[in-house]
Amino acid sequence: MGKHDVIYFAVKFSIAAAVLLTIFYFIFPYYRGALRYSIGIFFDITKLQPSNNLFLTSMPYVSLSALIVATPKRTAKEKIMFIILIFALFYIIDISFLIIQILAQGTFIQYYHILVVQDFLTIALPIVFWFLLDYKDLIVYSEK
Amino acid sequence: MKDVVTGSNQKMFKLKFDLEAAKFIFFFIISLSVFYFLSIRFEEFIPFFNMQSTAQVLFFFLKSVGINATIESYQIIFSNFSIEIVRQCTGIFEVIAIASCILAFPSSIKKKIIGISLALPIIYFFNMGRLIFLSALGMNYPSVFETVHDYLLQITFVFLVIFFWIFWVNKVVKSGKA
Numbered sequence: 487m488g489k490h491d492v493i494y495f496a497v498k499f500s501i502a503a504a505v506l507l508t509i510f511y512f513i514f515p516y517y518r519g520a521l522r523y524s525i526g527i528f529f530d531i532t533k534l535q536p537s538n539n540l541f542l543t544s545m546p547y548v549s550l551s552a553l554i555v556a557t558p559k560r561t562a563k564e565k566i567m568f569i570i571l572i573f574a575l576f577y578i579i580d581i582s583f584l585i586i587q588i589l590a591q592g593t594f595i596q597y598y599h600i601l602v603v604q605d606f607l608t609i610a611l612p613i614v615f616w617f618l619l620d621y622k623d624l625i626v627y628s629e630k
Numbered sequence: 631m632k633d634v635v636t637g638s639n640q641k642m643f644k645l646k647f648d649l650e651a652a653k654f655i656f657f658f659i660i661s662l663s664v665f666y667f668l669s670i671r672f673e674e675f676i677p678f679f680n681m682q683s684t685a686q687v688l689f690f691f692l693k694s695v696g697i698n699a700t701i702e703s704y705q706i707i708f709s710n711f712s713i714e715i716v717r718q719c720t721g722i723f724e725v726i727a728i729a730s731c732i733l734a735f736p737s738s739i740k741k742k743i744i745g746i747s748l749a750l751p752i753i754y755f756f757n758m759g760r761l762i763f764l765s766a767l768g769m770n771y772p773s774v775f776e777t778v779h780d781y782l783l784q785i786t787f788v789f790l791v792i793f794f795w796i797f798w799v800n801k802v803v804k805s806g807k808a
Contacts, residue, residue, distance in 0.1 A: 492796060496789075503785050511777075545781050549788040601670070605723040610662055612788050613727065614655060622651045 491558070499556035506548045506555075506569075517577070518542075524581050528588070540587050541600050543607045547576040550612035557620040568619065579607060650736070657734035665726040670717075678754060679722040685715040688761050697765060711768050711775075713761075721757035724787050725750060731795045737803045745798040756790060 510517075521542070528534075551569040554560070560568070583603055590596045673680055678687075681704050689701040700707045704715040717723075732745040760783055768775040 492793075492800065495796075496793060499789055503789070507781065507785070544784040546784075546788070548781070549785040552785065553788075553792065601666075601717070604718055605666070606662070608784055609723060609727055609788055609791065610659075610730075613731065613791060614658065616792065617655065618651065622648075 495556050495558070499552050502555035503548060503552035506551055507545075510545065510548055520577070521580060521584065525584055525588075528585055534588055540584055541603045542580050542584070543576065543603055546608045546612045547572050550615050553612065553616045554620055557616075559620050572615070579611075583607070654734050654736075658730050661730035661733050662726060665729065666723070669722050669726060673717070676722065679720045679725060681715050681717060681720055684720045684757075684761070688715070688758065688765070691758060691762055692765055695762065697762075697769070699765075706765070708765065708769050711772055713765060713768065715761075719757075719761065721753050724753050724757070724791060727791045728753065728794055731791065732798060735795075735799065735803070741798075741802050744802050748798070749794055752794065753790070760786075 550572050554568050554572070555565055583599070587596065587599055587603075590599055669676060674682075677683070685701060685704045685706060689699060689706055692699050692706070698709065706713050706715070728749040729746050732742050732749070735742075764775065764779055764783070767778060
């Protein structure tokens with residue numbers, strides 16, 4: 487990326503993040519509702535008691551989607567497809583980690599689990615996914 | 631014959647390319663996990679990026695910009711609300727994320743040191759700016775505090791990590807001077 491490409495990338499990311507955040511602000515109640523419904527099925531099956539203190543990831547799908555939109559690669563159609571896949575993937579991740587949180591209630595894992603959800607999944611996972619999906623080319627710049 | 635050779639070369643290149651990417655991801659996750667464990671285990675020994683230091687420096691900056699508050703341990707109390715500094719507020723995970731990106735990326739030790747040395751003050755002051763902004767926001771618009779804290783600034787941090795990383799690759803790794 488040249489100097490202007492980096493600035494263009496930053497501007498595109500900011501606009502994409504703002505648009506996606508606005509869209510997700512309205513979708514989020516339905517997202518939570520879908521999670522609650524899935525978790526409800528899990529409670530029905532396992533007969534476990536729900537906890538009021540469950541943590542979700544802090545929208546890593548928005549930052550990852552904004553990164554993919556801002557990266558000068560792929561067609562608009564491919565980008566939209568990736569965004570849908572990312573949201574679906576993180577829905578599964580959120581569900582999986584909600585179930586782990588419920589199962590880990592009262593154990594030492596609970597404490598680390600919150601950290602993993604808030605730090606690892608929210609910040610590190612978008613970086614890894616973005617690198618795998620779009621920015622492996624960065625390696626070309628490296629020196630051997 | 632030519633096509634076969636080209637195809638073979640492309641395949642070899644792709645294999646090498648993917649191996650490099652896999653190596654990066656592997657070392658990134660290992661570095662992230664090790665530093666993360668160490669940062670939790672020895673939190674009180676981390677200079678600047680610990681909860682006590684962050685609360686005290688934030689309190690100092692808030693007083694400097696004329697915002698009235700009192701401090702009690704890790705909690706900063708304003709007239710209409712209060713904030714508690716927890717581990718996620720210190721910026722340590724962002725430091726770990728950037729450091730891991732830099733360490734896992736194939737470049738010389740000198741360039742890695744330059745990158746991490748540049749990243750530390752940038753993240754520190756960015757984080758302080760974020761906390762001052764949130765404090766002012768909480769005082770004036772408490773209803774939007776949670777949304778901005780939980781979502782908008784997490785995205786900003788992901789962007790900061792990636793933007794700084796690209797900047798380091800472009801300006802330090804590619805320059806070949808160090």
